[in-house]
Amino acid sequence: MDNLGIVFGLLGAALATFLAGTGSAIGVGKAGVAASGVLAEDPSKFGKVLIFQLLPATQGIYGLLVAFLILSKIGVLGGDPNISATKGLLYLAASLPIAFAGLFSAIHQGNCSVAGIGTISKKPDQFGKAILLPAMVETYAILALLISMLAVFNIPGLNL
Amino acid sequence: MKKDYTYAVARIRSRELSLLSRKDIDNLLGARSYEECIQYLSDKGFGGDDSNQDASEMLSAEREKIWSLMAELTDDLSPFDVFRFNDDFHNLKVSVKAVTRDVNPTGMFMKNGTMDGEKIYEAIKAHSYSVLPQHLRQPAQEAMTALLQTGDGQLCDIIIDRACLEAMRSKAKESGSDVIELYAELTAASADIKTAVRCEKTGKSLDFILRALAPCDTLNVDMLAKAASKSLDDIYGYLSGTSYATAVDALKISPTEFEKWCDNKLIDSIKPQKSEPFKIGPLAAYIIARENEIKAVRLILSAKLNDLNSAAINERLRDMYV
Numbered sequence: 001m002d003n004l005g006i007v008f009g010l011l012g013a014a015l016a017t018f019l020a021g022t023g024s025a026i027g028v029g030k031a032g033v034a035a036s037g038v039l040a041e042d043p044s045k046f047g048k049v050l051i052f053q054l055l056p057a058t059q060g061i062y063g064l065l066v067a068f069l070i071l072s073k074i075g076v077l078g079g080d081p082n083i084s085a086t087k088g089l090l091y092l093a094a095s096l097p098i099a100f101a102g103l104f105s106a107i108h109q110g111n112c113s114v115a116g117i118g119t120i121s122k123k124p125d126q127f128g129k130a131i132l133l134p135a136m137v138e139t140y141a142i143l144a145l146l147i148s149m150l151a152v153f154n155i156p157g158l159n160l
Numbered sequence: 161m162k163k164d165y166t167y168a169v170a171r172i173r174s175r176e177l178s179l180l181s182r183k184d185i186d187n188l189l190g191a192r193s194y195e196e197c198i199q200y201l202s203d204k205g206f207g208g209d210d211s212n213q214d215a216s217e218m219l220s221a222e223r224e225k226i227w228s229l230m231a232e233l234t235d236d237l238s239p240f241d242v243f244r245f246n247d248d249f250h251n252l253k254v255s256v257k258a259v260t261r262d263v264n265p266t267g268m269f270m271k272n273g274t275m276d277g278e279k280i281y282e283a284i285k286a287h288s289y290s291v292l293p294q295h296l297r298q299p300a301q302e303a304m305t306a307l308l309q310t311g312d313g314q315l316c317d318i319i320i321d322r323a324c325l326e327a328m329r330s331k332a333k334e335s336g337s338d339v340i341e342l343y344a345e346l347t348a349a350s351a352d353i354k355t356a357v358r359c360e361k362t363g364k365s366l367d368f369i370l371r372a373l374a375p376c377d378t379l380n381v382d383m384l385a386k387a388a389s390k391s392l393d394d395i396y397g398y399l400s401g402t403s404y405a406t407a408v409d410a411l412k413i414s415p416t417e418f419e420k421w422c423d424n425k426l427i428d429s430i431k432p433q434k435s436e437p438f439k440i441g442p443l444a445a446y447i448i449a450r451e452n453e454i455k456a457v458r459l460i461l462s463a464k465l466n467d468l469n470s471a472a473i474n475e476r477l478r479d480m481y482v
Binding site for chain 1: 164166167168169170171173174175176177435437438
């Protein structure tokens with residue numbers, strides 16, 4: 001049980017990827033279903049609905065980014081893999097904001113994108129306004145990413 | 161697991177663009193002739209491939225389009241059976257009367273029921289009631305017995321009409337959709353009110369009225385029946401204390417005005433479905449909107465065919481969904 005630090009660190013990286021990625025998959029999937037419905041009636045709207053579909057994809061990318069950072073800090077991608085259990089737990093804690101905020105924000109952004117797709121299918125000229133609404137959900141994923149990154153960058157400097 | 165209608169609703173949103181708006185209705189009203197109306201509707205995509213369709217064929221094709229679209233959008237049409245029961249019970253009425261009067265019912269059946277009209281006729285003819293779907297079985301037996309024993313066509317009609325309203329309400333409750341439940345409730349309540357007024361005018365007995373009225377949540381049918389057995393003012397008085405209080409003025413003008421009030425109330429109640437992205441509501445609202453549109457077009461076309469003036473038609477037209 002000497003290597004608990006790396007176990008916790010890896011668990012953090014896995015959570016960030018898994019939960020944020022799951023949220024994005026659900027969100028992109030839902031928006032994709034609605035986009036297909038619109039395209040079945042009007043294929044000319046492909047470009048517009050694709051943007052709506054891609055909006056919830058970013059949380060998965062944020063999770064991946066945080067996971068990469070954690071993997072490099074705990075030495076899985078090279079360097080010294082000997083970190084303390086406390087630091088490992090700190091990396092695990094650092095992954096939680098993007099893991100959970102990513103999961104829930106991507107699902108709700110997907111729902112919001114579906115509604116936006118409905119709006120532009122009837123009023124294509126309202127694309128600008130319709131895209132702003134699901135984009136607002138992104139704010140909370142960005143805030144979570146910011147906290148996760150700040151934590152991951154500053155953990156190595158802590159005297160523990 | 162609750163069914164997800166995201167794909168279907170997205171397609172319906174695009175389809176809503178081709179629903180007739182008030183402007184289209186005004187254009188139809190302003191058309192100089194029946195032929196010009198048909199041409200306008202044809203340009204709007206009404207009717208089938210045949211360019212020489214008359215109004216009845218065109219509107220029949222439009223009703224079929226609604227159901228072929230719904231079949232495309234969802235693999236289970238049963239939540240929409242409420243909208244198809246009217247055709248089923250119409251076909252049942254035709255079949256029962258055709259069998260007892262020994263006439264050929266071909267051409268009299270409606271096409272969009274849950275069971276083919278010819279099959280209903282065959283089942284009634286062979287007295288094989290078990291072949292019929294659950295909602296038609298008992299009313300079919302009851303109506304046949306009543307017609308054979310009494311020869312009273314009106315009694316047969318009230319048995320079938322009441323069974324239709326009961327079946328609609330019970331199926332609507334199963335659907336779990338607010339819009340479908342509202343549709344069934346409003347249909348039953350408006351039918352009850354119209355029946356009560358008609359019974360009062362023709363001096364029917366309380367027993368007959370009670371037998372004719374279908375139960376519904378927004379009306380106390382016992383009180384309505386008692387009022388109908390007394391006078392029109394009693395009916396108005398009873399309705400004034402219900403959610404149909406605003407309908408009393410329309411009812412005083414004419415039954416047609418009351419029907420218009422009911423249709424407008426329904427259209428007004430389904431408008432929030434325009435912003436619902438996931439549930440069955442927008443599909444049900446689309447069916448109601450299309451039926452409303454077909455009703456409006458039928459009214460305009462028959463008026464144009466009979467050279468009625470636009471102002472008279474305009475008064476009878478309902479609000480549109482879009």
